[in-house]
Amino acid sequence: MAVLVTGGAGYIGSHTVAALLERGEEIVVVDNLQQGHKEAVLGGKLYIGDLRDSELLDTVFQENEIEAVIHFAASSLVGESMGNPAKYYHNNVYGTLCLLEKMSQYKVGTIVFSSTAATYGEPVHLPLDEHDRTLPTNTYGETKLAMERMMHWFDIAHGIKYVSLRYFNAAGAHDSGAIGEDHAPETHLIPLVLQTALGKRPHIAIYGEDYPTEDGTCVRDYIHVSDLADAHLLAVDRLRKGGDSAVYNLGNGQGFSVKQVIDIARQVTGCEIAASAEPRRAGDPAVLIASSRRAHEELGWNPTRSSLENIISSAWAWHTAKPDGYSKR
Numbered sequence: 001m002a003v004l005v006t007g008g009a010g011y012i013g014s015h016t017v018a019a020l021l022e023r024g025e026e027i028v029v030v031d032n033l034q035q036g037h038k039e040a041v042l043g044g045k046l047y048i049g050d051l052r053d054s055e056l057l058d059t060v061f062q063e064n065e066i067e068a069v070i071h072f073a074a075s076s077l078v079g080e081s082m083g084n085p086a087k088y089y090h091n092n093v094y095g096t097l098c099l100l101e102k103m104s105q106y107k108v109g110t111i112v113f114s115s116t117a118a119t120y121g122e123p124v125h126l127p128l129d130e131h132d133r134t135l136p137t138n139t140y141g142e143t144k145l146a147m148e149r150m151m152h153w154f155d156i157a158h159g160i161k162y163v164s165l166r167y168f169n170a171a172g173a174h175d176s177g178a179i180g181e182d183h184a185p186e187t188h189l190i191p192l193v194l195q196t197a198l199g200k201r202p203h204i205a206i207y208g209e210d211y212p213t214e215d216g217t218c219v220r221d222y223i224h225v226s227d228l229a230d231a232h233l234l235a236v237d238r239l240r241k242g243g244d245s246a247v248y249n250l251g252n253g254q255g256f257s258v259k260q261v262i263d264i265a266r267q268v269t270g271c272e273i274a275a276s277a278e279p280r281r282a283g284d285p286a287v288l289i290a291s292s293r294r295a296h297e298e299l300g301w302n303p304t305r306s307s308l309e310n311i312i313s314s315a316w317a318w319h320t321a322k323p324d325g326y327s328k329r
């Protein structure tokens, strides 16, 4: 019996594949390698292709005994989603529909889903919990919410149980140094700060210093990618034991401002890291902090690697070992 990991060659997917391998699970990965890297898949069987390819999915479900699915495959750039909503509806929403239809056809009744804090939009209270209203402020978050809702209705109609994991800010790299973050283009704060430390960028832009926060810069809840990976295993376990469908936030519960991130990166790397103030980036809420109480109580999830120093040190080890990222795109 195998676990199918869609998008298993991507950043969070590959760390989850590593965690599954560490506990001896049989794994099948499907990834179109648009963002993913072959090299990032440390084991299991890899099918290169797209979820919207019906024949490919038939092959995957017919050649393997799939017991559960962990679904990462999606486009995930907020800015891009605002300029090209069709891409997000097509790849994310339609891609998920194709997957759920095949799961229903091949009687696979378990899915763990990679969701996002972007489903909430502007927070009404902090820390955010799963009862808070969901009113996305960008197309990316809207499509992830639509995918969650689709799973809800497939559960009612076909009994496919799901756990949706809403990540806050994923960062860091695997302890082994074998896998880490490599996006093209890179838009995330921590890798950009570290690329600046490496001299690959002249400075890091601080998007907005006039937010209603202590130092005027945005505050985010950073969580180590391997802590996120662990949550997926716990979510699979919950569903294997017959647990019901559920939604969980995954964050650290602690917020750090952009300036704090840059300061800690200066300490960790010993590099100066030039920074310059720039205008706000469209659609950035001032503060996003998660309450992960439900994941703690119901999944038994306890992040152990998510101090900001540890997150940045692990990312720094990856960036210094692989300054140009994976060898092949």
Ligand code: UFG
Pocket: 076, 077, 078, 116, 117, 118, 167, 168, 169, 170, 187, 188, 189, 190, 192, 204, 205, 206, 207, 208, 218, 219, 220, 258, 281, 284, 288
């Ligand atoms: N930032 C900068 N300079 C940069 C890049 C980012 O100041 O060069 C700031 C952003 O404005 C933001 C913070 O750093 O305030 C973090 O930005 P990231 O792009 O690293 O992460 P986001 O919080 O925008 O987005 C992340 C995920 C999304 C997800 C969102 C949910 O990348 O997929 O968290 O909270 F939707």
